[in-house]
Amino acid sequence: MSIKPPFTELEIKTEEKGFYENASLPIALVSKGIMVALVLWALIWPGNANSTLGSLNWSLLEGFNQFYIIIVGLFAFFLFIVAALPYSGRKVMGTPGENPEFSNFSWFSMMFGAGLGVGLMVYATAEPMSLWGSNPVVVSGAVEGSSEAAVQSAFRYTFLHYGFHAWAIYVITGLSLAYYAYTRDMPLTIRSALTPLLGSAANGVLGHIVDVLGVVATILGVSVTIGFGVSQFVDGLYAVTNMSWLVTTNGDVPAPSTVGLITALVIIMSLSILSAVSGVGRGVKYLSNLNMVLSLILLLIFVIFGSFLFAMTTYATAMADYILNFISLSFEAYGPQSASEFSDALPGVAKPFADDLIAGATNAWGSFDGFKSGLEGAAAELDETTLQAVYTAGADGRLFGWQAGWTTFYWAWWIAFSPFVGLFLARISKGRTVREFILGCVIAPALVCFAWMTILGGTAVDLEVAGLADPSIAAASTTNKLFVALENILSEGLYSIVVVMCVVLIMTFLVTSADSGILVMNTIMSGGAQETGIKHRIIWGLILTAVIGVLIIAAGENNPLDALKNAMIIGALPFTLVMALMMVSLGKALYRDSQREKLDAKGTAPAE
Template sequence: MNTSERIKIGLSKSGFYSGLNPTVTLISKIVIALLVIYTVSFPDKAVAALGEINTMLLATFNSYYIYSVALFLIFCLGCCISPFGKLRLGLDNEKPEFSYFSWFSMMFSAGMGIGLMFYSIGEPLYHFQTNPALIQSGAEGANAAAVPSAMRYTLLHWGLHAWAVYVTAGLAMAYFAYRKGLPLTIRSTLQPLFGDKLNGAAGHLVDIIAVVATTLGVATTMGAGVTQLVNGVEFITGTGALINENGTPTATALILTLLVVMLLSTISALTGVARGVKWLSQVNVILSVVLLGFFILFGSTLYGFELFGSSLVDYTLNLIPLTFSVWDSSSDIGAWQTSWTILYWAWWIAFAPFVGLFLARISRGRTIREFVIGCVLVPTLACFAWMAFLGGTGLDLELSGVANGAIIQAVNENIASVLFVTIDLLNSGMLGSIVKVASIILIVTYLVTSADSGVLVLNTIMAGGNSNPQPKHRIIWGGILTLVVGSLLLAGGMGAIQKAMIIGALPFSIVMVLMCISMTKSLLTTETRREPVTVSAQ
């Protein structure tokens, strides 16, 4: 790639914003500030207004979301099985920076970690009560016959499609950065389509959308995780001091927990990916295996293994209809699809700038095929195992009558407590207490990993692809995230931010479709000529 094809980000060479693009940074801060001020000042109005827009977009673009995510899955499959799969994301003889264990640990922690802690039991139990198969047949839920379809739709939302969204963005960024020598930013992925236009307003707009989406995505993750963390501590201690009379965490508990988590995440971000983020991610995976082992040994072991196998087969056999089915949003089944599948697709797309760039950052030296298999198939199977043994235990406890409706009640009333309720049902003694404490530690490390990864990604985008921006900017954005999450939790504006994030997914989904076209064009026009790869390290 000659120098005329390179993208000029326009970084400031001096002053406070030295090393950053001042336009992208300032406008992103202004947009985030205005949105937060609005939601904090008028939380009810913000939720109502953004909710109406959110509902309208999800219902109007339901077909678009279904088919665009299908495109991303097909794109990943095509890149993997085609001759282009052997291309290396970097120099032809370059070796990966991280071991397989470190690589997987970081991708899993950033991509799904805290979400699985929150929904691994709750979602199967929710779909156990109602899902499209039950709606179509008119059958009653919450019985053994409802389990296969409950798991089918749970795996749909946490499987290949979710990771394909992340990998589409990550693969495009890694390819253009490490193979074509462009900056590791979102705008670089569109270079074959727009060329020099990305040097100005168009490129700035793409990166601003990515910064805002990443900030809102990390904020929603932190909000949900901090809430679950406080619920877990209260469940163990039973002090009553951390929870209000209505069952919600107190403001003091939320803010103190948030401050501790964000302090740890900022320290981790300052040490960089190769040290703090990698080490914490490895701790995450080890603790996750311990928690999974507890459910395998003391939960519904045989039921979990059977559920994993049968659900995997059922998911595979139904993959095509699950991928392409679109129902009228005005029907009951269409309303369910809009509230769950379409919402999830928009959710994963909203997270794609963050997780995709992070995957690209840690995957230099991998081949395209290795990247797709490692970042789509492997974590999908890990998610399935997690859902089968944790979610399967919850299902079995309800079906056997041991739970007596306690888990379903927690799912419907306070999903943040579901994990701890289930552990207590399995073992209410010393072992159960140890596992609950380990779960709290795991939630903390997942939260810290999500936040520090988010801080690094935000700074990488604003620094024009520089993955090691100045420490002061990492500290500042750690503080910004703390203020955003804290103010929203206190004002009850987290729901509005979640809706704003989903709304923001629509324009970024268009960027992702263009990424597929752009990378395909580059592969067909440059790699087929076996252009030598001699780009320098980013």
């Protein structure tokens, strides 16, 4: 018995001279062409781009919401199985006895900063606060939103969005790339992860398509992250300087203005390009270490001045609740509720008014009282019991709308972000075992995220539950909730100092994310080379700046990040299919390699 040796003859043709020297011309031109076309479309026809992206995004969510939910659940379970199995878990990604390139502290700092740094700054307070008011348990009518009874479910879904599932998405990509790069000496690029399935076809057009999808997903995933981070950066600058041009007061609360966002974007991206030019060994490493230190200081401030006892109690109960509901959270997926399904579930007296009732009853962002108050004509005359039955009939529609707007948005965001984070994790993880990689990149950062969410977000929720925030935190914009929470727990003088520190932390997180993304895009474009030309780092930095800027402008003043989010979800879908194939490929590679080692030990394996 013998097993064919694995396909490792991956050849990605790069240019030998000229402007694209050492880069793959098809990958570079196609990926840049797609991004330039998007920029020109949003620049010349901003209204059309914004509305088209929004419409296409919702159509994709209706068709693929369940796919997103289930595939991410499979990612998490697959990785836990790989880590638990003896052979796959102990496999070293490198030569036997090779030491890791970075210390554990630097490794974790870079992993944390690149993976969820900006997201945690924006959502550590906003996520629990928002889910306290609306989550599937609230939407289904089991508990009342923004009540003490809703705290448990709020943190259950907070842990879902920033826990093991989120990091499993990154690690599927990262582990695949690291495994082939360091055990089979293959290029550190996306197509390498599919060679067990594609074989020599990975050297052709199919391989180019896979790498281009990785570049496009990276740009859009990083763009959304920077967009949220820049918005919070502007909120922080406004809190420090009180410069009115940074914000707009068109809504109920001050929010970053388009001028403020574009100005901050240019500042951040200029610093990012400078950092990217310095390379991962210097710029990203030092910034990541600074990020970790400042993050620990911010966490300590909430421990001292916030609701630490409430946070720790919540951490323990939420962790138990998260684990107990892990399977249902992984695979409970909802599809859109059709008009006929809604009508069939209505009581007889309400059926003639189905068309008037469906919008309100299936609105995931409304409440029963809001549903009743929005009715007009004969539908408004229905009695309370009937209206309650109507609202119950729309539960599946509300649950779909909530899941598509929250969980699926996050999964698409992390998937779009995963070529960047995954390749970056692979780049810094040579010499580590598969089990160490999975536990270090799934379990450890998730536990830290949980601490952030319960300490920062728990303080905000506790202040609102106790009626001490008036409710200023709940009323604040998503990116401003952190600063409002700090204002509620700190004296005026200390608040000013901490806000300045937060602005610096947000800036360094943004620079880390952006320059890491620039380095990753160049790595893919150059066929997996870890050292890339400076001029192309600058060009990708400028393209990234242009994509974010024009989509912010296209979305308009009221919802400046909507076009970015819609484009990201659309761009993430093709790469989700690539990641599903990565999982299958990695499973095949691990199994076949274990069989080869067994045969080699018996002296029957063919020479490679």
